Amino acid sequence: AVNKAGLRVEAFGFESLAAAEATLDSDEREMGSVCISFGAHLTHVVVYSSGTPIFSRDFPFGAHHITKDIAIGLRTTQTEAERIKKDFAHAYFNSQDAHETFVVQTAEHLGGTRQFTRGQLMHIVEPRVREILGFIHNELKKLKVTQFISKGVVLTGGGSLMPGMCWIAEDIFGVSARVGYPLNLTGVTEGLRSPLCTSSIGLLSPLFASEEDSGRQSWQLPEGGLWGWARSFWEKFKEPTEII
CATH class of the missing domain: 3.30.420.40 (ATPase, nucleotide binding domain)
Incomplete structure (x- = not known):
């Protein structure tokens, strides 16, 4: 379908990593943390340590x-x-x-x-929440990955919005937990500053202008916000070209 539209896919993004990159700050990635992204039917889990993803898995529940x-x-x-x-x-x-x-x-x-x-x-x-988070914790423990998440747990995705999720995560993992929102966004409507949008924001980040800010990428939409960006994006691809 992409090719028929006159476009060519330059690269593919990994949804689990996209959510983690959009929500983890530099300390969390460096000191060790786990990002748990709750989708409807899948839960994506990524563990970061020393600034690098060391574990990633999709679990068939959400x-x-x-x-x-x-x-x-x-x-x-x-x-x-x-x-x-x-x-x-x-x-x-x-x-x-x-x-x-x-x-x-x-x-x-x-x-x-x-x-x-x-x-x-x-x-x-x-x-059910305890079963899901407990299963993830047990899998990480079996693989000896829990030792790398001393900085804490970051919950994101739609499922993370339920009150009390962080409390149970802290009880099961034994570390602090927070809800992950997209970080370092400018020129974006408030509707996109939501755990629901973390994967999408992470996947779209290469299309945004970036600059270094304390070792962290900052994403900024052009004048006109999201819809202005979408219009300018579409104008670029009226003729066959490439996308990232």
Whole structure:
């Protein structure tokens, strides 16, 4: 499809590394950290030490598995379960919010609505989150990689936005954890400063003008922001040419 459009692919980007490069600061890459990027169906894991990626693997589970658990546990559709996950889910049990209630549209063949508490939802979500992060930790431990992540865990991707994810990561890995947002972006709309966009920002970074800033690349869009960049990008490729 790319060739038919009159373009030629110059190189391919590795999504796992792209997310890590977009979110890890220079200290984290140098002193040792792990970037865990939660996609819908895959979780990408990269470990950095001494400024270099020393481990990378994609695991066949992601945030959608949590959605499915909610759909089954609350007997609703996956669409409704996704809404519930975004609006009410918390990754670990919090007694302070446990009695707060919410209404769920039940599956079509059941009809009607049902009321649940956030405590009931937490009992569905937390075991799956612990299973995912625990499995990753055990795999890194088997390969003797955990010794290189003293600087901490960086969670990114859509799944990282669920409250409580960092708390569970710290409990399992025994180091500090934070949510990873794209770093050193200028001229970009706030909508792109999100864990949802880290992989895309990392993959697009070669197209941005770069400059060194304390050993870290800084990405800047031209005047007009993202849409201005997109228009100028398209103008360049009205005739057959190359892309990176």
